[in-house]
Amino acid sequence: MALTIVDSCVNCWACYDVCPSxxxxxxxxxxxxxxxxxxxxDGDFADPQCASICPIEEAILDSSxxxxxxxxxxxxxxxxxxxxxxxEIQAR
Amino acid sequence: xxxxxxxxxxxxxxxxxxxGSCGSSNDQMGHLPEEIRNKVKNHPCYSEEAHHYFxxxxxxxxxxxxxxxxxxxxxxxxxxxxxxxxVSEVLTPDQAVKKTKAVAAAIxxxxxxxxxxxxxxxANPQRTxxxxxxxxxxxxxxxxxxxxxxxxxxxxxxxxAKHNIDHVTITINCVDPDVGARIxxxxxxxxxxxxxxxxxxxxxxxxxxxxxxxxxxGILVKVNSVMIPGVNDxxxxxxxxxxxxxxxxxxxxxxxxxxxxxxTFYGIMGQRGPEPEELQDLQDACAGDMxxxxxxxxxxxxxxxxxxxxxxxxxxxxKIDAMDVDYEAAMQVRAAVHEGILEELAEKEAxxxxxxxxxxxxxxxxxxxxxxxxxxxxxTSGGGLINQHFGHATEFLIxxxxxxxxxxxxxxxxxQYCIGGDTCGEKDSALAGSIRSLKGCEAVLCSKxxxxxxxxxxxxxxxxxxxxAMEPIEEAVMAVYREMASAGKLVDAAPxxxxxxx
Numbered sequence: 001m002a003l004t005i006v007d008s009c010v011n012c013w014a015c016y017d018v019c020p021s022x023x024x025x026x027x028x029x030x031x032x033x034x035x036x037x038x039x040x041x042d043g044d045f046a047d048p049q050c051a052s053i054c055p056i057e058e059a060i061l062d063s064s065x066x067x068x069x070x071x072x073x074x075x076x077x078x079x080x081x082x083x084x085x086x087x088e089i090q091a092r
Numbered sequence: 093x094x095x096x097x098x099x100x101x102x103x104x105x106x107x108x109x110x111x112g113s114c115g116s117s118n119d120q121m122g123h124l125p126e127e128i129r130n131k132v133k134n135h136p137c138y139s140e141e142a143h144h145y146f147x148x149x150x151x152x153x154x155x156x157x158x159x160x161x162x163x164x165x166x167x168x169x170x171x172x173x174x175x176x177x178x179v180s181e182v183l184t185p186d187q188a189v190k191k192t193k194a195v196a197a198a199i200x201x202x203x204x205x206x207x208x209x210x211x212x213x214x215a216n217p218q219r220t221x222x223x224x225x226x227x228x229x230x231x232x233x234x235x236x237x238x239x240x241x242x243x244x245x246x247x248x249x250x251x252x253a254k255h256n257i258d259h260v261t262i263t264i265n266c267v268d269p270d271v272g273a274r275i276x277x278x279x280x281x282x283x284x285x286x287x288x289x290x291x292x293x294x295x296x297x298x299x300x301x302x303x304x305x306x307x308x309x310g311i312l313v314k315v316n317s318v319m320i321p322g323v324n325d326x327x328x329x330x331x332x333x334x335x336x337x338x339x340x341x342x343x344x345x346x347x348x349x350x351x352x353x354x355x356t357f358y359g360i361m362g363q364r365g366p367e368p369e370e371l372q373d374l375q376d377a378c379a380g381d382m383x384x385x386x387x388x389x390x391x392x393x394x395x396x397x398x399x400x401x402x403x404x405x406x407x408x409x410x411k412i413d414a415m416d417v418d419y420e421a422a423m424q425v426r427a428a429v430h431e432g433i434l435e436e437l438a439e440k441e442a443x444x445x446x447x448x449x450x451x452x453x454x455x456x457x458x459x460x461x462x463x464x465x466x467x468x469x470x471x472t473s474g475g476g477l478i479n480q481h482f483g484h485a486t487e488f489l490i491x492x493x494x495x496x497x498x499x500x501x502x503x504x505x506x507x508q509y510c511i512g513g514d515t516c517g518e519k520d521s522a523l524a525g526s527i528r529s530l531k532g533c534e535a536v537l538c539s540k541x542x543x544x545x546x547x548x549x550x551x552x553x554x555x556x557x558x559x560x561a562m563e564p565i566e567e568a569v570m571a572v573y574r575e576m577a578s579a580g581k582l583v584d585a586a587p588x589x590x591x592x593x594x
Contacts, residue, residue, distance in 0.1 A: 014211070
């Protein structure tokens, strides 16, 4: 039972500071979670702390590999609106 | 929601006006008590006059953030972009101290070290305070300041006071949670992510509490607000009134920066930023007897140099490693340079006082009070002089001249958005950008100007003027205004070409 940080991580250190298990470490190209130490905050907090402060959607996965903060959940930008803006920018 | 206003009578800062510094001066510090003016006279971010002379730097030791703002995208680190929240490299406290000392040795005008992100400094208390602690020991002549969203501020006030930080900037965009819910999607609070109105309410309460605590400690507080048309533009008048009543000494209303390329909520959703005229109108409306800041350049969280310039690339970690710095000697040079600048400023102040005391101007010099004001742009590279080539200007300072005198009303960045990089979209020529940025101005003063921009400016209704090279800005602006008056240009309304979009 452990969470995972994937490569959309921007290395902002926020999760590192709030992890109660000191399971998060700086690594290249991005921060990682030590699966042996991670408890998913069970017993400490109602929600996993790293995923509660992480500003990047889809950067932290649960133990089944699903993003805890799916696209659109943090920025409030609807995915189709983001896709449309990206198409527009790339077409310039 | 109306917040209770505490300490009504503690905000008496603006009540008296030192003679000689009022009216004739465009120094926004004119209304402040002597004690505060002394604290900020060498701070480029707080004193409009100081920003022509003194330099500042930000060290990016604070990457973590505890809130999300709709104008911020935490993924952005483009080296060519210049706005808050953007950096090229995050530093450890040790690296930051080394960089600060190297910069302060190379740029002796440097007076201030700020921590402003790229996240929230107080959401990184260990890295932020470790940096302050080392710097107050190793470079005691450098002023330390910090900029925060305010969420963690009440918990940090004791620590800030301990590190002898006498300037704090709080970004306050609203005092109403319903407005806040349209600016802040979430905050991290008490080990939970809190969304929407509830999040905004907590943030607002923490900001106001932090402001009150800082004022109670005698720490100077500047309030930054981002003007978001249709979201908080009208509301900021109330924000301004409340923060002033609580004792903030300066309010800085900044325009929203929002391009789809930035990947922010506002950028993607098409929220526009304000036009320069809208920003200026709001700043005027907020002014009252409050000190409004108009010279903010919304700099990066790793900016280095005078406001408006960024010499960050000269001081990357590998370049600093290669430098051989004598820190003691550098501190002595700094002291001499700072003293020289302060003497120069004191002379200017004395001159202003003398001019203000002259009560009977010669009649031919008298401008008819009915003449309309005119906006005049200036290209400067610092020192309070007109000393920059038009083509080299990355920004213009905008002054309003009228029969009552000259006042600084803001700056316009030349739109050089993201030069380089092929993902950044189509670019106009720098020249077109310069001319567009001068919308509403009737003249532009610079040290020199080429033939091509000269004719383009003229056809846009803006008179180029290189005749005042190396002259002090305010005097030159007034001289040009007088010329316009003599030529009869100021009787009728501003020409269409200048007042409408050029």
